[in-house]
Structures are given as structure tokens and as C-alpha cells.
Amino acid sequence: MKLIASDMDGTLLNKYWRISEENRQAVLDAQAAGIHFVIATGRPYTNVNVILEEAGISCPVISLNGAQTHDANGRLIASQPLTKQQVRAVHNILVEEDMYFELMTDIGAISLSYDRYVDIMNFHGEIELSHLSQQERQDTILRMCEERIRNERCQFVDSFESYLENEQLDILKVFALTKDEECFKRCDARVRELTGLAISSSAFGNLEINAERGNKGYAVMQYAASLGIEPAEIMAMGDGFNDLTMLQMAGRGIVMGNAPQALKDLIPLQTKKNTEHGVAHAIRELLATVDVVR
Template identity: 30%
Template sequence: MTSSPIKLIGLDLDGTLLGTDSQVHEPERNALQQARQAGVAAALCTGRSTLDSASHAKAAGGVDWIITENGARITSAAGETIYRHTMTPEHIDMLLTLCEKHGVEPSFYGERTIWYGAKCKAFFDEIARARGRVAIDFSHYRYVDAPEQWRALSGETIFKAIVYGDARDLDAWLTDMQETGLYEAEASVFCGLKNIEINAKGTDKGTALLELAKHLGLTAGQVMACGDSDNDRTMLQAAGLGVAMANAPEHIRALADVTTDTNDNHGVSRAIERYILQPGA
């Protein structure tokens, strides 16, 4: 059997490791743990917060690292943060000024708290109506309902923002945001509802995954990344082996090195089997 060069796996959550039911399925859990037993480090790479990711790491049987907030933070399984790229007070103040101008509203991802407002709540209420539930633990969310409360958060450690509102207002807001040159911005649509994820310039999953590889003494050629969406582009391109899910849009599949099966047809486990556990089979 040929030995695989891969020593680090970066796995997106939604649409990749998780099925459409937002669960980790047994084939993925088994393949991931077999890879870890073979000496391959596993890292979740997600736009979610560390707290939102913890239950999925546990459901997967455990991982070694969690890259969260689209690459703004790298945390070990023991809870040690080895890398962070946060927003500055300037980022926060400018973002809030433009939100007020266009009638949209942010949520902010902090160390252990996510601050959210009425537009975020309406977004999740609509998701719950469409899907029957929302698979998110809201125990660490804190509601904000006044402009001065939002402004006070400029002194907090903020890793990421998500902006909610009417699609037309979001488009106008995003145009102004991009002109500042201060941010990374990814528009996304979930259950037909649009939102925009915001990080400080230079924050992305690819940069964070290579930082982790460097920390582990690995090269990019020893890294495999699996993903399905726009915020996975950078890690699919940074990794020595970028694996797109079959459920990914065409432009994501086009930039990856290979395409595996869908998230509901165990694409992650198939990729681990093919490229790590049985590379010469």
C-alpha cells in the first residue's frame, strides 16, 4: 500500500462534514478517526464560532484543531488559541456607521459571546419556520437593541461580523464596505435568505490553514482541504489537495483539484478513504 503524504485535513462544516440535516454521519466519523489514528491531524474550518463548533467536533469523535470565524482564530482541542486575526475599533466603527446609513444590522462574534439584534433574530426565525428548527446553541448569544450598545462593542475582541437586512439594502451596504478596502466580505444565501460575512482584511480559511500547517511543521503539500462554498475557496486553493464536494457550485468545483461525492452521500469519508487511508488502492 502506498503511504499518503497528507498529514493535516481541513474540513468545512455546513455542506461538507455535515449532512443537510446538520449532523455528522457515521461514515464521516469513522473515516476521520481512522485518519487520526494513522497520524493525520484533523481541523474543522468554519465560519461558525468556537462554541458553535464544539458539538460538531464531539459528534465527529474529536478533532485536533478548530479554525473558526472564517480563519480569524485557531484553537487546539485543549482550548489553546494559537492564532487570531481580529477586527480593530476602526473596523467596528466604520462597519456600524455604514450599517446605520443603509438600514442593515450586524451580529458580532467575540471571544465567548455573539451579539445580535432584531434583524438577526428575524433571520433565524424565518429559518426555523422553513426548516422546523435551527441547529445552533443560543446560550452564548446576547441581544443588543440600541445604537449606543452596538458602539460600546468597539472595545471588545471581535473576530467576525455577519450583516442582516433586506437584500437590496445589503447590496448597497456591501458596495460601500468594499470601497473602504478594510474588509474581507462574503455574501451567502441560506434557505433563500441573504446575509454577508465580514472579517478584517487578510482573514480567510486558506491563510489560517497554512498557519496551522506551519505550526505543525508541515508544508502545503501535506494538507488536504474539503469544502463546498465561497468562504472555502482560499483553503481549497492553499492546500496541496483541494477537494470540492459534489454539492458545491460549479465555480467552486472548477477551482478545486478534485471533486468527491455530496455531503449526503458521504463525500468526506470517500475522500479520506481515497486520498489518505487507501491512496494506492
């Protein structure tokens, strides 16, 4: 394998949304062995970069599910924005169904309601942070919300209209959340009736809409091709359905132990959970085979 592509949330990151020391060292060891490492995440680049800098890892970043690719120096090298007509059609559906959503743009995330965002994050935090006490959960969720708003340059506005009409602004992804499963199902079904889109979900109640080529599989393969690396020479790791395209295209697609069973049914190779440093485990297995070959 010549390139490793890793998702972040539920994959490279632990339960505190940080890179564990085990994962950090495994990534650095893979790079030292001459293997390229690239992040492929639904998060925006500005958010990812903060986490990588904290861990002391330098690598290219495929962000917003494949809508943007930055090299290790932070230079934008590829972009797959939605058209304004596509965003308008998605916007109208989500407004009609009253699903919370944000426009992820090249100037940051745009939202209509801070309070609604925090309310939904509290709901999801009750599930994801069940290992913490009630007070610790509340403190952690509030800290993560404030951190995300700062790192992703979130703006809270009264209307999306000016952004939908601005042809100079790139809208790269529509990110939607709900606590209502029936609302999610309706929105998912209606959005899938539209054409030219890549539609995925990375967690319960989450809907992510990109341009057709704004998916992780296309972005990883495009980046690999720029290095002369074939799909068979790529190892990819992820835990969500927004990872499926790259897991299927890679020569070695590996699903996390914490991934939903439906994804595990599609991807036969599996590693440990993200809370058990599954990325490090998979990289160590790969490096052991490299050492044998040498």
C-alpha cells in the same frame, strides 16, 4: 497528505447540521493513520466544540473564518480581531442599509433583535430544509435557533455602542444576513470599498467580514507551518466562498458536490454532496493512496 482541513456547514455536517457516522469514522481513521485533521469554519469555537464532542472527535478548530485557532485541548493559539475603526465603518454601512447583523466577539455573539434573527432563519430554513414537512421545518428551525443562541452565548442588546467603544473586547467577525438580494448586493459592494478586510459569503444573503488575515487560507497555512507541514501536503474541503482561500492554497483543494457552480468553476477537484457523506468519500480516496504508498 499530512493534514486535512474541513469546513463544517455544507461540508462535514449533514442536512441536520450533525456529523454523520460515515464522516465521523473517516475522520477517526485518517487520524489513526497519522494524518492531522483540523476544522476550518465560520462558526464560533463554542458552537463547534459541542458538535465535535457529540461525535467523539478531538481536533484543533479554526473558527470564525480564521479569526481564531484553538488547539485540540481548547487553548487559543492564534487570533485575528478587527480593529474598532473597521467595525465602526462596517456597522455604519449595515445600519444604513438595514441589513441584520451580529458582532462575533470573544465573549459571544451580540445582536439587536431575536425576532429578526428567527425570521431570517425561517426564510433560509424554508430553502435548506425543504425535504421536511412544514411543521418539522418550523420545529427544526426553532430548535436550531435556540441551540445556537445557547452554544454561541448570544446576547440581545439595545445598542452596539458600548461594544464598539470597548477596547478590551475583541470583535472577531461581523456576521450579516438578509432575505433581500438587492440589499445584499449594495452592502457587499459598499463594504468592499473599505480596506484591510477579508469579505466572504457562505450562503445566499450572507455577508461575513473579517480582518484581512482572518481568513481560512491564512489560518490553515499558519497552523500547518507550526507543524512543519507544507501547503502541498494539505487537503482542504469546503462548499462556500469563505472556503476559497484555503481551497486555493492547499495542495489538494476539493469542492463539495453541493457547492455553487461558480465555486466549482474555480476548484477542479470535486467530491460528493455533504448529504452523501462527501468528506468521508474524499478521505477514503486519500487513505487508499496512502495504503498503496505503504
